[in-house]
Amino acid sequence: MPKISDKQREGRRQQILEAALACFAEDGFHQTGMADIVKRSGLSHGAVYLYFQSKDDLIEALADDRHRREAVLNSVAQGSGDPIEGLHALVRVYAQWLTDPAGEARRRVGIHGWAEALRNRRVRSSVVEGIDMPRALIVALVERGQHDGLIKRDLGAEAIARMLIAIFQGFVLQKSWGEDFDVAACMAAVDGVIDGLRTTRPDVKRRTRT
Amino acid sequence: MPKISDKQREGRRQQILEAALACFAEDGFHQTGMADIVKRSGLSHGAVYLYFQSKDDLIEALADDRHRREAVLNSVAQGSGDPIEGLHALVRVYAQWLTDPAGEARRRVGIHGWAEALRNRRVRSSVVEGIDMPRALIVALVERGQHDGLIKRDLGAEAIARMLIAIFQGFVLQKSWGEDFDVAACMAAVDGVIDGLRTTRPDVKRRTRT
DNA sequence: AAATAAAAAACGATCAGTCAGTCATTTTTA
């Protein structure tokens, strides 16, 4: 006989998570106090601990970003046909995610999570698994392209995948620090690199970024 | 009339810095206590505060890595001639730095520094300036290559530089988390990308990594 | 003895987390 509905309960949970996200994005995990989260959520200490066992629980809950993974999946679902085009579609998704102002807090928390992953095994698992999915996706695309003779065979698909992921990670860092990071230009460079993976043909249509 | 020589003083300083580096690499800046550093250094609380005014002082002193910047400078000093070859030389330097087991602590502290840069202005300045130097270097190389007709002109030199730096940053992350990160293969992929920047010619000697 | 380096002790502040108690709502009883 619950006193509030499941929907209300989930709402409270999100209320706390949003407060924690904002705090963590501002000051990092360990410089954010529970008092900060409590104040921002508008609830009390005790109430927060009804929904999350500990501060580490909150950290783990926020270290992972399910939304982004789903977006990646959708992007490949629609991107059928040419593997190279699939890679471009992926770039497009990440470019959008990188540009979205509403996602800045998530990006910042993500960076803090990368550091936290060095010392927290559960956070590390979450982070590594988070990049495993797009990695497998890229590997599959590249291997298919190589099999079909569309992509050069002299580079490992795994290495290419890790490199593309590294690019996005580095871009997140640079964008989060820098005042003058030109997302469009950098994404165009990535598109250029992807086109460079093509087996050399007489006339290759070169993509241009919108 | 000092009781210990300047050499001894500098030795003590390094002793503390090394202890702090090891601690920060293990647990991050804010999860490391001064007591940890004191214990590891073999000194006392008071002694440490004779050499550093505060914990933040230690963080700032370690957030930057002068050694690496010097290595980058040297690499380009020796790499004259072909700009593309200069980029490959840069890749070689970073590959070595990424592989060196003795540098693992520095890499880990570097990652913590990337997160800290989000909320600490001085650390951010240090980090951003740290990448500004290699960035300017790559930009200069690429622009020279483009001017000489060796490198394609359809991509911005700035964007290419940021992309290459992003690759290295991402590799540092992935290597520090992962158990199965193939440095050689990934560096080969970077070499492949760099070769892809070349203006298309009939026969291009393709590099192979040692 | 004078000076300085280092060690030891102690400082107030802040931390994550707890728990006895209040309030509001629901269920039971009459």
Next chain:
DNA sequence: TAAAAATGACTGACTGATCGTTTTTTATTT
């Protein structure tokens, strides 16, 4: 249906521990 009892949701003052830093004391060298 109305009062009583029960329970869930929530509060906030409080705890012991730990934080970075300062002050005091001891040891060592000139």
